[in-house]
Amino acid sequence: MHHGPAQSSGPDPASDYKSRLGVRMFLIYCVVYAGFVFTNVLTEGRAMQIIVVAGLNLAVVYGMGLIGLALVMALIYNALCTAKEKALATGAVDGEDRA
């Protein structure tokens, strides 16, 4: 266990890409989340009681779906960010090698 000063990171060439990607994925999730909220509000809860699959209603399926979607999108986001970081790091190393 280390207890030195809190680490400060250097420049991150992928930060713009990650920021843009993050905002887009955030907006996608926002739309799905808002769909849940407003489906309940606009139908006064009636739509939420409709059985959609295996005896489960929309409220349960949509609610569980929101939790599952968060994890799936998080994994996709991480995969894309990691790939970009590696690509930029490799590019930088290649550039140094060529120099």
Add this chain to the structure above:
Amino acid sequence: MNLHGTPLSIIIFGFFVVLVLWLSYHFARRSSSAAGYFAAGGQIHWAVNGISFAGDYLSAASFLGICGMIATLGYDGFLYSIGYLAGWVVALFVVAEPMKRMGKFTFTDALDAKFDSKGIKLAAAISTLVVSICYLIPQMNGAGSLVEPLLGLPHWVGVIIVGAIVITIVATAGMTSTTYVQFLKGGLLLIFSTILVGALLFRGISTEAPSLTGPDGESLRFVPTEMTHDALVEQGLDLVHTEGDFSEYVGNGESTWWINDEGSLWKCQWEGAGLVNGKIDGLLYPVGRIKAIGGMSAEDAAEGTGRLNPVSFLAKLTHPDTKIEQWHKTKVGNAAGDRITVYFPKEVSGTDQMKPGVKFKVKTGWEKLNFVSLMLALFFGTAALPHILIRYYTVPSPACARKSTIVAIAAIGFFYVLTLFMGLGAGITGTVNPADNNMSAPLLALSFGGVLFAIISAIAFATVLGTVAGLIVAASGAVAHDLMDRFGGMNLSEHQKVRAGKFAAFFVGIIAIVLGIVFRGINVSFLVGWAFAVAASANLPAILMLLFWPRTTAAGITASIFVGIVAALGIILTGPAMFAGPYGMTAADAWHPLGQPGIISIPLSFLTLVVVSLMTQKKAA
């Protein structure tokens, strides 16, 4: 309730507390620097930090509060699970890496990284303190609920025990020990919650589920009897008072309350005027049961479904012919003129149990506004909680901040799925304390035996310890680092800063103890919902606009934080829940019917930031 801890439960509980204190002592010897105390030196592995995030986040609100709310209100409690988890999407996609890049010790550092403004330092530090204290109240409250059945101690003793232990932990070790306590607790909570849900599914559902038993083996389940007025009179009871649907009958040396449901009278439980269920030494009994299972005859339902899988368990409870007895409470006046609390049964169908609408109705305009407001605050609150944000400074890099957030989402998401099963299971197993539903999940564990109950309760207690420790570290950082050192310009040495943080931890702990006692009996998740609303209103507009709007100024950030705090707290303190709860009045006495402030306070904070920033552009330039 008349539940008392067994020697085994007390031993297991004691073991956990000693383990937590040992961890604190072990790491205390290694964190003498400010970086070590407030940010664990920035060297925690991302996977450990991710589970610690889960430990921090799966607080009393999640384990005790959500399960308790689901047990008494059905699906409405699960809305908190959905909203709390969705909030991590904001944290991951928008906040995690930039916060790590900009900050050093605290959330204030990140906000102030660009401006070096005294106003921001002051506003953000005050915001951290206010949000931490709002979040501390339900944790302490939950701790009090836990020790009542576990150790047989009064609620206020539990609050003081947690306060004392946590002050000791934080004053000795800081963020490193907090991180490892959270890691341990987060992992154990996931494992044993999974075991509890597995046991529940294996047992299946029955209208004759095993009841909890008292110290002498007697059944504790309260099954309300159905009577008529004439039958009660025949038994020698006299109707002495009626208020709304509730009637007080007196006779045979006791006072009983009954709720009128279409001509039938159902016996209630009650407490007030120094009595519980009509006696000075009376007791409240656990409640909650399933009265009919859709698609099964009464005989088959009494025998039970047998083993179920997760989908068939939920499908059985969703069936329109399923009948569930929920328990609610209200305040009424009795014949003697005292205000008492009556706990009454209410039958709902599976259809109503498994959709939103028992607590969070969406029929009127105000109800719709309240619902949207709650979901907004839960969504935007997570990424603005100071004790969550400081955890980004415990890892070495922005990429590690991102990865630890993903581990947190996986762990927390899985746990929130479990809350639906634990809450619903408690609600149909007669394991709900009608006066305090926060203990529903641990009492569900008790229905499977004392060992599981002791382990689950000890983990829940450690949950509270860990979360409170994290909150107090955040609050003490705000005082020592942000207010004294940076805002006050006191230029404290590393040693002085840590010492100031420890003193601050002591005083914040005392405040938390007092408020934890005052707010007894209110669902802890409901209280945490308010902390989220304050955090989302005060902090999130500042964070988002700083990251994405280049014209943001220091004055804009400062103003938006203050407006967010005042608006959110103002709406809460003048709203119906405070009047019906701590103020001892009724919801109708409130200044307005809005229970959740986010729908007004969050946009107002954004608007303030934009307007003030535009007005101060020249100064910024």
